Amino acid sequence: MHKAILFDLDGTLHNRPKSLVTFFRDQCERFSMNVDLNRFVELDNEGMRWKDEVYEQLVKEYQLPLDPQQLLADYVTLFPRFAQLYPDVEHTLEQLKAKDYKLGIISNGKKGFQRAVFNSLSINEYFESVIISDEVGLRKPDARIFALGIEQLNVQPEQALYVGDQYDTDIIGSRNKGLKAAWKTNEQVDSDAHFQFSSWRQFIPKLQQLEGETWSSAKQK
Amino acid sequence: MHKAILFDLDGTLHNRPKSLVTFFRDQCERFSMNVDLNRFVELDNEGMRWKDEVYEQLVKEYQLPLDPQQLLADYVTLFPRFAQLYPDVEHTLEQLKAKDYKLGIISNGKKGFQRAVFNSLSINEYFESVIISDEVGLRKPDARIFALGIEQLNVQPEQALYVGDQYDTDIIGSRNKGLKAAWKTNEQVDSDAHFQFSSWRQFIPKLQQLEGETWSSAKQK
Numbered sequence: 001m002h003k004a005i006l007f008d009l010d011g012t013l014h015n016r017p018k019s020l021v022t023f024f025r026d027q028c029e030r031f032s033m034n035v036d037l038n039r040f041v042e043l044d045n046e047g048m049r050w051k052d053e054v055y056e057q058l059v060k061e062y063q064l065p066l067d068p069q070q071l072l073a074d075y076v077t078l079f080p081r082f083a084q085l086y087p088d089v090e091h092t093l094e095q096l097k098a099k100d101y102k103l104g105i106i107s108n109g110k111k112g113f114q115r116a117v118f119n120s121l122s123i124n125e126y127f128e129s130v131i132i133s134d135e136v137g138l139r140k141p142d143a144r145i146f147a148l149g150i151e152q153l154n155v156q157p158e159q160a161l162y163v164g165d166q167y168d169t170d171i172i173g174s175r176n177k178g179l180k181a182a183w184k185t186n187e188q189v190d191s192d193a194h195f196q197f198s199s200w201r202q203f204i205p206k207l208q209q210l211e212g213e214t215w216s217s218a219k220q221k
Numbered sequence: 222m223h224k225a226i227l228f229d230l231d232g233t234l235h236n237r238p239k240s241l242v243t244f245f246r247d248q249c250e251r252f253s254m255n256v257d258l259n260r261f262v263e264l265d266n267e268g269m270r271w272k273d274e275v276y277e278q279l280v281k282e283y284q285l286p287l288d289p290q291q292l293l294a295d296y297v298t299l300f301p302r303f304a305q306l307y308p309d310v311e312h313t314l315e316q317l318k319a320k321d322y323k324l325g326i327i328s329n330g331k332k333g334f335q336r337a338v339f340n341s342l343s344i345n346e347y348f349e350s351v352i353i354s355d356e357v358g359l360r361k362p363d364a365r366i367f368a369l370g371i372e373q374l375n376v377q378p379e380q381a382l383y384v385g386d387q388y389d390t391d392i393i394g395s396r397n398k399g400l401k402a403a404w405k406t407n408e409q410v411d412s413d414a415h416f417q418f419s420s421w422r423q424f425i426p427k428l429q430q431l432e433g434e435t436w437s438s439a440k441q442k
Contacts (some may be wrong), residue, residue: 001432043275053403077315088421095425161415169416183414193392193404196419200309204316206403207382211222 002156002180005096008140008164009107010047014121017085019042023082026215027074035062042092047056050110051075080116086121103219104129106145106162109167111135121177129153140166141173150179223401224319225374227350229361229385230335231268233405236307241265243294244303248295256283271331272296301337306340308343309353314347323374325350327366327383332356350374364395371400393435 010016024040026129027033032105035058043054055068055075103126107114111134118130129152131145138145150160157178164170165184174181185196231237245261248254258277264275274294275309276289317324325346328335332355350373352366359366371381371427378399386405395402406417416427 012262025407086421088424092421093425161431163424167413171322175413180415180431181413181419182424182431192388192396194401196404196406196417197404198417200307202311203309203384203403204312210382210401210403 002101002151002159002161004150004160005103006104006106006146006149006160006162006174006179008151008162008166008170009105009109009118011165012163013085013089013105013123014117017041017045017083019079019084022084023075023079027071030213031066031074031126033058033062033064033066035064057087058061064150076113080120081114085119085121090123093123097126102129102155103127104131104153105146106140106147106149108133108139111185124134140164140169142174143173143177145181146174150177173183222366223322223382224380225323225371225376226382227325227327227367227370227374227395227400228383229387229391230326230330230339232386232389234310234326234339234344236305238262239304240300240359243305243375246298247303248292248299252287252292252295252412253286254279256285285366288423297334297339297410299369300332301341304338304341306342311344314344318347323350323376324348324373325352325370325372327352327354329354329360348370361385361390362397363396367395367398367400371398403425 001009010101012119020041021037024037028035039059039061039209040054040188041050043057052068052072055071059066059067059068059071093103105127107118107130109132110115111132114134115130118124118132124130129149131149132150133145135141136145136148136169138148140146146162149162150157150191153160158180160181161180162170162174163182163184164174171181171183195210197203197206238283242258242260244257249256249258258284260282261275261279264270264278265272273293274290276292279285280287280289281294282425288318305435314324317437326339326348328337328339328351330353335353335355339345339353345351350370354360354366357369359369361367367378367383371378373390374381379401382401382403383391383395384403385395388404392402392404402439414433418424419428
């Protein structure tokens with residue numbers, strides 16, 4: 001039985017793709033920018049690229065009469081306010097808390113900024129430990145940041161489960177430190193396949209779900 | 222509602238990892254080879270490398286008094302007899318057949334050899350179309366091999382679902398031709414993560430499964 005559950009933030013609890021789109025629509029309006037949303041999302045590359053480069057590129061590509069630094073400052077200040085959770089996250093945390101799991105966060109991200117995103121999600125009350133890579137000078141998949149996480153919750157690796165969406169960073173990383181791992185497959189994966197299964201016992205039920213009502217009627221002779 | 226379902230063979234219907242291990246144990250015994258099974262599996266690289274190279278490497282590494290060509294010939298002849306299905310495959314195919322789905326196979330593989338593997342699985346009766354890449358001179362993810370598959374079943378792309386375990390080859394490939402796609406996550410993925418989920422609604426049930434009986438008792442205060 002596990003005693004602690006630690007979570008990644010972006011793409012796991014924080015619906016960053018949705019937050020980003022909502023924020024950028026708002027930013028475009030406020031700065032009267034006519035920029036393709038998809039291009040912004042593409043340049044962002046799932047948060048892999050920091051926004052200074054992204055805005056510099058956008059200003060160049062779209063010949064915007066704007067200062068990239070001003071857009072960056074606007075992003076740093078306002079993006080956290082647009083941060084939103086995936087559906088059912090809060091209810092899940094409540095249930096885990098009720099079962100006495102110790103909960104923690106281990107997130108790669110910029111000091112201050114990532115903390116602001118976390119605070120904006122209004123889930124502080126559930127967590128005993130919140131680690132941001134830039135604050136501690138370690139980044140996932142470094143085993144030492146997972147060691148820090150379980151140390152702060154006062155549990156052994158094998159008593160902890162790590163939940164994340166980046167396979168190499170989160171799953172391989174936490175497994176290397178001896179934690180159990182749960183993989184949240186991201187929306188990219190979900191949207192390319194119409195469904196996913198790991199044993200054939202799951203296949204028919206998932207197919208029926210995809211087919212909807214028609215399974216029981218149309219195919220019957 | 223879909224009219225046709227097409228399947229990848231190795232890693233999807235055919236439990237190739239298990240077949241390979243069973244075959245190789247037998248081969249080691251017959252040739253009195255003392256070779257680490259894991260090394261063989263590693264060199265095979267999930268079937269990405271054809272066996273001539275694998276056996277040449279093994280003979281060199283283990284200084285075996287054997288001819289790599291003889292081991293290869295043995296593999297080509299006998300491996301297909303060890304081919305076995307994943308659990309529940311046959312029952313699934315029966316149910317799909319009963320619902321009047323047209324079923325097909327699109328498999329990358331060597332002429333003759335891959336056909337022998339397929340025949341050995343004893344599921345011929347379920348399929349109206351069986352395409353082996355080497356026989357038709359096209360390989361997944363080439364859109365034309367998916368076009369051929371649906372043509373043989375006489376359906377439109379959007380009426381067909383493709384089921385496979387290789388994300389780029391099977392899922393991206395079939396999606397590019399306009400088919401629906403179902404992704405069978407392979408055992409490698411399953412074994413590194415303790416479970417997998419795509420929406421938070423699935424999290425607690427899967428966690429309960431992982432925790433087993435203890436969820437309802439031990440954590441209750």
